[in-house]
Amino acid sequence: MIGMMDKALRHVGHLVVDGIWxxxxxxxxxxxxxxxxxxxxxxxxxxxxxxxxxxxxSLIIIVVSGxxxxxxLGLQGYETLKRYGSADALGTLVALxxxxxxxxxxxxxxFASRAGSAITAKIGIMKATEQLSAMExxxxxxxxxxxxxxxxxxVISMPxxxxxxxxxxxxxxxxxxxxxxxxxxxxxxxxxxxxxxxxDDILNGVIKSAVFGVAVTxxxxxxxxxxxxxxxxxxxxxxxxxxxxxLAVLALDFILTSFMFTGV
Amino acid sequence: MKRxxxxxxxxxxxxxxxxxxxxxxxxxxxxxxxxxxNGYSVYAEFDNIGGLKVxxxxxxxxxxxxxxxxxxxxxxxxxAKVTVRLDNRYKFPKDTTAAILTSxxxxxxxxxxxxxxDTANLAPGDRIKLTQSxxxxxxxxxxxxxxxxxxxxxxx
Numbered sequence: 425m426i427g428m429m430d431k432a433l434r435h436v437g438h439l440v441v442d443g444i445w446x447x448x449x450x451x452x453x454x455x456x457x458x459x460x461x462x463x464x465x466x467x468x469x470x471x472x473x474x475x476x477x478x479x480x481x482s483l484i485i486i487v488v489s490g491x492x493x494x495x496x497l498g499l500q501g502y503e504t505l506k507r508y509g510s511a512d513a514l515g516t517l518v519a520l521x522x523x524x525x526x527x528x529x530x531x532x533x534x535f536a537s538r539a540g541s542a543i544t545a546k547i548g549i550m551k552a553t554e555q556l557s558a559m560e561x562x563x564x565x566x567x568x569x570x571x572x573x574x575x576x577x578x579v580i581s582m583p584x585x586x587x588x589x590x591x592x593x594x595x596x597x598x599x600x601x602x603x604x605x606x607x608x609x610x611x612x613x614x615x616x617x618x619x620x621x622x623x624d625d626i627l628n629g630v631i632k633s634a635v636f637g638v639a640v641t642x643x644x645x646x647x648x649x650x651x652x653x654x655x656x657x658x659x660x661x662x663x664x665x666x667x668x669x670x671l672a673v674l675a676l677d678f679i680l681t682s683f684m685f686t687g688v
Numbered sequence: 689m690k691r692x693x694x695x696x697x698x699x700x701x702x703x704x705x706x707x708x709x710x711x712x713x714x715x716x717x718x719x720x721x722x723x724x725x726n727g728y729s730v731y732a733e734f735d736n737i738g739g740l741k742v743x744x745x746x747x748x749x750x751x752x753x754x755x756x757x758x759x760x761x762x763x764x765x766x767x768a769k770v771t772v773r774l775d776n777r778y779k780f781p782k783d784t785t786a787a788i789l790t791s792x793x794x795x796x797x798x799x800x801x802x803x804x805x806d807t808a809n810l811a812p813g814d815r816i817k818l819t820q821s822x823x824x825x826x827x828x829x830x831x832x833x834x835x836x837x838x839x840x841x842x843x844x
Contacts, residue, residue, distance in 0.1 A: 476694045480701040519716050584705025591708035594716060613715070620716050621743075630709070 450646045456567050457575050457645065463568035464576050470569070474577025478539035478641075482585055485538055486531055490589035493530060494596020497521055501597070502605055514607050515616035518597030523620060523629045524685070527590035529677050532636035535582055536669035540644035543574055544665040547648025548658035571649070575641050582637025583630050590629065628684045632677065639676055640669040727754060727775050728812035732786045732799075733767040738822025740788055740797045746772050748801040753778045756799065772799060772816075781806035787820035797822060 464471045501517045547570070550556050556566040594616075601607040620626065644665045651661035737759060746754040754774035762769045774780070783804030790797050801816075810816070 472698050473694055475701065476698045479705075480697045483701055483704070523712060523716065581701075584702060584708070587705055587708040587712060591711050594712075616716055618745075622713055626712050626716070 446650070449650070450642070453646050453649065454642055457571050457642070460565060460567040461572040461576060463565075464573040467573075470573035471576045471580070474574045475581055476577075478535070478543065478574075478578050479581030479585060482535060482538045482581070483588070485534055486585045486589050487592050489530065489534060490527075490592030491596045493526055493589075494518065494522065494593030494598075495600050497526075497593065498597035498600030498605075502601055502607065511607050512611035513615055514597070514601045515612035515614075516619040518601070519594055519616045519620050520625065522590040522593040522597075523625050525677070525681075527593065528586045528629050528633040528636055529673060531586040531589040532582065532633065532640055532673045533670055535578075535585060535637070536640045536644070536673065537666050539578065539581070540640050540665050540669050541662045543578070543641065543644040544648040544651070544662045545658060547571070547574075547645060548651040548653075548661050551649060551651065552653035552655070552658060554653075571645055575645060578641030578644070579634065579637045582640070583633040586629065586633030586636075624685075628680075632680050632684075635676060635680060636673050639672045643669045643672060727773045729757060729771055729773050730810050730812070730814045730816055731769055731771045732816035732819050733762065733765070733769055734786075734788060734819050734821045735767060736821040736824060737768045737770060738788055738790075738797055738824060740770065740799070740822065744796060744798050746774065746799045746801060748778070748780070748803065753801065770799070774810075779809040782808045782810055782814070783818065784810065784816055785818040785820065786816045788822040790823075 497518045498514065501514050501521075502511055505511045505513055505517065550566075550570065556570070559566045559569060598612065602609045602612050647661040647665040647668070648658075651657045740756065740759065742756055742759060744756045745752045746756065754772055756770060757773040758771040760769050760771075761767075772786075780801060781804045783806040785802045785804065787800045787802070788797055789800045804818075
């Protein structure tokens with residue numbers, strides 16, 4: 425009995441220490457990525473390739489899901505607002521929901537599962553097949569050559585993807601609300617413009633998505649770099665990337681929201 | 689420099705992202721309407737501002753001509769001092785009336801300006817002397833009940 429409890433306690437302690445240890449390593453890793461990022465500016469082609477890899481290739485999933493989220497918002501919003509006789513506020517509802525929350529958060533979740541998992545797999549396999557060690561042997565710094573460009577590619581792509589997501593969503597809401605249901609087009613846009621603020625809503629949404637971009641890309645890079653160099657290790661690392669970045673995005677969203685949207 | 693296909697696709701992606709950002713800023717946000725930076729400030733004192741908030745619109749004849757810049761309580765007179773920033777394009781006479789109105793039954797509160805007949809215009813830093821406070825529903829109901837009661841006494 426005591427032996428079992430002892431074992432359980434040891435296990436919990438091990439998990440906690442391990443988690444804190446990993447966090448510290450991740451911090452040092454972040455430092456390396458940031459300090460070696462001069463090369464990704466000096467050789468923009470490296471970063472451009474990464475923007476293509478994580479941004480352009482995520483375009484289709486972002487456009488399609490943004491569209492569908494907007495269509496659903498338009499439909500649900502209309503059904504609810506109709507009860508209070510204020511269907512004219514549909515534009516405001518769709519735009520605020522997308523620009524403030526859904527755009528940054530949902531596109532960050534999609535980005536984590538579409539691009540983050542790919543980044544982890546790429547780095548993990550590069551490490552497992554000793555490509556990173558080979559680079560070091562040739563006096564090429566893998567941080568400067570591979571990890572930093574990937575980081576900046578993700579950080580640049582994410583706000584753009586979130587903006588495309590929000591714009592497509594608003595277009596979807598417009599299609600359902602104005603074109604199909606028949607809400608007044610003028611009221612839809614003018615109420616939206618009257619209630620969406622450039623700084624308080626749109627700029628804060630962009631800041632949010634940039635923060636999510638930093639978080640998701642860093643988690644993906646670190647999990648890949650930290651993965652045990654086996655097929656199983658890489659597969660676990662990919663799973664951890666998606667789970668951890670989803671949790672990180674949602675937690676960060678709460679923190680950022682409580683900072684940004686108080687006192688308005 | 690050699691151009692690669694990747695460059696083209698990155699260009700497409702970045703252009704699409706920037707267009708989306710600009711569309712959000714111009715079409716969705718209120719970047720095109722009156723901004724608080726180019727304008728002049730005047731202030732008005734109200735007994736009660738109700739639910740008026742900073743950045744609420746200031747309208748004249750239904751047209752947005754400015755925004756509420758700040759709301760403070762005057763510690764000497766115990767009146768709400770509302771600073772209003774008006775667009776440079778619009779000039780108002782010195783005897784303009786400011787009233788706190790509500791758009792619709794559940795809508796937001798805004799300041800309505802009604803121009804007077806004075807020939808001199810409001811200068812930056814001036815006070816709008818004639819004001820009308822927000823309607824407080826409880827007071828209105830109270831007055832109505834008092835009126836009813838008085839009416840009932842009179843007929844007896």
